[in-house]
Amino acid sequence: MHVHFLDPYRPRTSPVHALDGRVKFVLTVAFILTTSLTPVDAWPVYVLLFALLLSVEILSGLGIGYVLSRALLALPFVLAAFPVIFTYGETVLFTFPIGAWKLTAYTEGLGRFISVALKSWLSVQAAILMAASTPFPALLQAMRAVGIPRLLVSMFGMMWRYTFVLVDEALRLMRARAARSGSRGDQLGVLKSGRKSHPAREGGPVLWRARVTGGMAGNLFLRAFERSDRIYAAMLSRGYDGEVRLLPLPRMTGATWAGLLVGLILLVLLLSFGILFWG
Amino acid sequence: MSYSPVQPMHIPDGFLSSLVSVILWAISAGAVAYALRQVGKDLGERQVPLMGVLAAAIFAGQMLTFSVTGGTSGHLLGAALATILLGPWAAVIVMTSVASLQALIFQDGGLLALGANIFNMAIVGVTVSYFVYTSIQKLARGKSWGLFVSGALAAWFSIVIASLACALELAFSGTSPANIAVPAMGGIHMLIGSGEALITVGALAFLYSARRDLFHIGEAAPKGNKAIWIGGLAIAGLLAVLSPLASVHPDGLEWVAGQKGFLEAARAPLYKIIPDYSFPGISNTTLATILAGILGTLLVFGVALGVAYLRRKKESK
Numbered sequence: 001m002h003v004h005f006l007d008p009y010r011p012r013t014s015p016v017h018a019l020d021g022r023v024k025f026v027l028t029v030a031f032i033l034t035t036s037l038t039p040v041d042a043w044p045v046y047v048l049l050f051a052l053l054l055s056v057e058i059l060s061g062l063g064i065g066y067v068l069s070r071a072l073l074a075l076p077f078v079l080a081a082f083p084v085i086f087t088y089g090e091t092v093l094f095t096f097p098i099g100a101w102k103l104t105a106y107t108e109g110l111g112r113f114i115s116v117a118l119k120s121w122l123s124v125q126a127a128i129l130m131a132a133s134t135p136f137p138a139l140l141q142a143m144r145a146v147g148i149p150r151l152l153v154s155m156f157g158m159m160w161r162y163t164f165v166l167v168d169e170a171l172r173l174m175r176a177r178a179a180r181s182g183s184r185g186d187q188l189g190v191l192k193s194g195r196k197s198h199p200a201r202e203g204g205p206v207l208w209r210a211r212v213t214g215g216m217a218g219n220l221f222l223r224a225f226e227r228s229d230r231i232y233a234a235m236l237s238r239g240y241d242g243e244v245r246l247l248p249l250p251r252m253t254g255a256t257w258a259g260l261l262v263g264l265i266l267l268v269l270l271l272s273f274g275i276l277f278w279g
Numbered sequence: 280m281s282y283s284p285v286q287p288m289h290i291p292d293g294f295l296s297s298l299v300s301v302i303l304w305a306i307s308a309g310a311v312a313y314a315l316r317q318v319g320k321d322l323g324e325r326q327v328p329l330m331g332v333l334a335a336a337i338f339a340g341q342m343l344t345f346s347v348t349g350g351t352s353g354h355l356l357g358a359a360l361a362t363i364l365l366g367p368w369a370a371v372i373v374m375t376s377v378a379s380l381q382a383l384i385f386q387d388g389g390l391l392a393l394g395a396n397i398f399n400m401a402i403v404g405v406t407v408s409y410f411v412y413t414s415i416q417k418l419a420r421g422k423s424w425g426l427f428v429s430g431a432l433a434a435w436f437s438i439v440i441a442s443l444a445c446a447l448e449l450a451f452s453g454t455s456p457a458n459i460a461v462p463a464m465g466g467i468h469m470l471i472g473s474g475e476a477l478i479t480v481g482a483l484a485f486l487y488s489a490r491r492d493l494f495h496i497g498e499a500a501p502k503g504n505k506a507i508w509i510g511g512l513a514i515a516g517l518l519a520v521l522s523p524l525a526s527v528h529p530d531g532l533e534w535v536a537g538q539k540g541f542l543e544a545a546r547a548p549l550y551k552i553i554p555d556y557s558f559p560g561i562s563n564t565t566l567a568t569i570l571a572g573i574l575g576t577l578l579v580f581g582v583a584l585g586v587a588y589l590r591r592k593k594e595s596k
Contacts, residue, residue: 032391121293214477215485
């Protein structure tokens, strides 16, 4: 089994996919920064940012549904911002009693909460768009272009390459555990019909299960360690001398620069619009 | 089929104020650059394959879970395990790689928030692990139980202290009040930390019996480790003292920040540099609405044009 499903890249023939990875990387970060700097109650700006995002999503041919459903990933974290509704602000929105206690919601707090949720939702979509429309090597190139140390970039590259191998390894370990009864009961014990068939094969008490999982983690680490030895030997045999040699970055054409510039200007316009009227 | 992480564990974008994000980015970038140099000195040309593959291993290891009860499960984050096996500098690099790829590829954690996530996972997690691990190792004087006790405590503290850092970051950003975020985050992570501690001990026990020689890699770099020990002590101490104070005191974070001015600075977004500005004679909201309308129309027009262009291109093929 191969975990190619790990790769979020979705190949399409769209202008978004064709755009230079460096431009996409810079524009994505700029978009997220713009979203972050947008004042709390600049609601029209959020709408415009969303419209911008939506246009790119349509252009990319990825399907809006794909992007939107993946964007739900950050949703649970919104809980962390929930209490702010009741603690921040002065204008009382409503109060309701809980026993002897009174819970007061504030308008400012609610605004802050909604803006946090919107900002995170928009930012996640931008990040998904980038990851789904740019192959990872192009992202590595972009990271090099913006000045991230090449040593770190080549480690990211190495990590990415072996992530698939080691996730495969981890899945094999888990399959072996499932076959040998240290499995999670909820996976084996219940048939599709919902009827309990065999009693769940729990394997052992929690401590035992934790120890087994720990052993597996240690085993995975050991295998990775030994693999890295082999990889190093292989690299050495091919003349590796510690110097990371990478292909030169492709030239930025005039059209690429124009794309970058237009995108940045648009974002700056949106941001200044928000700051001028709501800052 | 597309992969998504078992559960999102890092701060997404939007939750931290721009100022907090930028400050933590700067701290993390400096620390990672320094760690990169240190690891380069120790490992030389082996650095890239070893760090890359082990980062992939930690990433894959985070998929290993065990059921606890009623649908909840324990899983590994790996900061303590990496610190114990590889030494602090290499662990910083490995955890940074893991957090970066999670943000870049799987949107687990934001890009602007990545500085903060690296800070929590790679810097707080590793230094605290290192501090707890080496301190207890010293107390145990090389007895084998010392490895497991210190491993367990290092794992537990690394998770709990990192979660306190996360809670304080959210509080400073004005996203979550300290008196709720700190106990909630800390409480949950005391449980998550127990899972981490159990798995870490399991892994250490396995490696201790299978490959005892591996435990010496981390000791290869004694130089400069005193600084990490002190750093770990400082971070752990500061966060362990600061965050309960922040949450117990009725005014929460304001009290800890000491001066209201500092807190205001932290909460005020960067854009306050531009003073309040308005066009004379024109009501702000009206103009804003009109401008929004024009811009919106242009955007929608652009989308329509783009889609039409794409269609035509496809048909002509």
